Amino acid sequence: MELTRAYKFRIYPDAKRQSEIELQLTLSKEFYNLLLEKSIKSYREGNKKLSMAHLNKFAKEIENDKRFLQIYSQTRCEIKYRVLKAYQNFFRRVNEKKSGKRIKVGFPRFKSKDRYCSITYPQDNGSFAIVKKNKKHILRVSRIGGMQIKLHRSIEGRIKTLTIKKRGGEYFAIFTTVKEVELPKVENTNPVGIDMGLNSFIALSDGTKIEKPKFAKKAEKHIARWQRIIAKRHKGSKRREKAKLNLQRKWEHVANQSNDFAHKLSDKLVNSGYTSFAVEDLHIQNMVKNHNLAQSIYNASWNRFIQMLSYKAESAGMKVIKVVARNTSRQCSNCGNIQDMPLSIRGYNCNRCGMQMDRDINAAINIFNRATLGQRGSHAQGESVRPQRGAVLEELRTDKTHPLLDAVIA
Numbered sequence: 321m322e323l324t325r326a327y328k329f330r331i332y333p334d335a336k337r338q339s340e341i342e343l344q345l346t347l348s349k350e351f352y353n354l355l356l357e358k359s360i361k362s363y364r365e366g367n368k369k370l371s372m373a374h375l376n377k378f379a380k381e382i383e384n385d386k387r388f389l390q391i392y393s394q395t396r397c398e399i400k401y402r403v404l405k406a407y408q409n410f411f412r413r414v415n416e417k418k419s420g421k422r423i424k425v426g427f428p429r430f431k432s433k434d435r436y437c438s439i440t441y442p443q444d445n446g447s448f449a450i451v452k453k454n455k456k457h458i459l460r461v462s463r464i465g466g467m468q469i470k471l472h473r474s475i476e477g478r479i480k481t482l483t484i485k486k487r488g489g490e491y492f493a494i495f496t497t498v499k500e501v502e503l504p505k506v507e508n509t510n511p512v513g514i515d516m517g518l519n520s521f522i523a524l525s526d527g528t529k530i531e532k533p534k535f536a537k538k539a540e541k542h543i544a545r546w547q548r549i550i551a552k553r554h555k556g557s558k559r560r561e562k563a564k565l566n567l568q569r570k571w572e573h574v575a576n577q578s579n580d581f582a583h584k585l586s587d588k589l590v591n592s593g594y595t596s597f598a599v600e601d602l603h604i605q606n607m608v609k610n611h612n613l614a615q616s617i618y619n620a621s622w623n624r625f626i627q628m629l630s631y632k633a634e635s636a637g638m639k640v641i642k643v644v645a646r647n648t649s650r651q652c653s654n655c656g657n658i659q660d661m662p663l664s665i666r667g668y669n670c671n672r673c674g675m676q677m678d679r680d681i682n683a684a685i686n687i688f689n690r691a692t693l694g695q696r697g698s699h700a701q702g703e704s705v706r707p708q709r710g711a712v713l714e715e716l717r718t719d720k721t722h723p724l725l726d727a728v729i730a
């Protein structure tokens with residue numbers, strides 16, 4: 321099968337290229353927002369679907385303004401995909417709300433200058449190239465020009481896309497590559513369930529617990545501090561812009577730490593002798609928006625971790641299985657009893673069978689059972705258990721996008 325990887329390198333555009341990048345980002349942002357505006361208008365007029373055909377039509381109208389033709393044609397195409405993706409999320413949430421979930425659903429948001437920080441060249445068809453000049457590597461990009469690139473490791477596989485990203489005043493080039501590989505065959509003899517713990521970062525059905533990483537709490541302090549500073553400074557002032565840059569750097573730093581943590585943990589799990597992984601189907605973005613910054617950093621780390629685990633497990637010939645998340649904490653993994661479990665209670669003490677267990681481990685065993693037995697499969701002694709349909713939602717497949725790519729582009 322084809323495996324996708326992402327590589328991120330620092331690039332050093334001179335003043336002229338920086339202004340070219342700036343121009344491309346500004347135009348791309350405007351293009352994105354105009355596409356979104358037209359999509360929302362069409363939705364309001366009763367057109368409840370949005371397809372690529374619609375977006376192509378909208379794009380044609382927008383391109384009547386010749387300024388937008390300065391954006392490379394395939395980059396424009398990629399912007400349409402970004403809008404489509406934002407819309408698919410929106411439709412998913414609309415459906416979830418219809419089916420009874422208590423969530424707020426708003427249209428995808430317009431991007432501000434600070435939120436639109438990358439441009440993508442989808443295919444390596446001559447729109448970009450790396451050349452060597454006087455012992456230095458130069459990245460040449462259509463509509464931008466040549467920039468020095470620091471290739472700190474070699475790129476393996478065939479390059480598919482290039483993304484230029486500006487973050488915290490620094491510039492990066494991110495390549496995705498594909499490589500054809502032969503997957504090993506793994507017999508599923510040692511599956512494990514993983515719970516996103518309340519007291520731990522994750523808990524496993526075999527009793528293992530992984531502590532929450534410390535960086536989230538630290539980052540929370542720094543970020544809150546810079547947010548306060550920005551709020552105090554005058555809009556449009558130089559000092560405010562400077563503070564915003566600092567905040568962006570803090571976020572970039574947390575994203576790197578989170579990536580690093582997810583990398584190490586997923587490596588560890590894939591190399592621990594487990595043969596498949598069961599996880600809850602959590603749409604974390606849809607979880608109650610809480611104002612606890614550290615918790616939202618944990619949630620993002622969890623997402624990242626699951627993406628990486630899926631990607632690495634798959635590359636190693638193992639599966640990651642998503643199960644229905646309902647009641648994983650409230651159900652007794654021994655007798656199937658369901659009882660209230662307030663967040664303050666750390667242990668599961670079953671009021672029916674008397675089982676006592678760490679709450680996160682109990683949840684991990686439930687997840688394990690759902691993947692291997694069935695959703696409500698009680699497995700009390702003597703009872704036969706048949707797998708129930710609908711317990712396993714899907715096997716996660718990750719060959720389309722690379723977790724790192726989402727992470728670095730976001």
Ligand SMILES: [Zn+2]
Nearest residue numbers: 652655670673
């Ligand atoms: Zn019980």
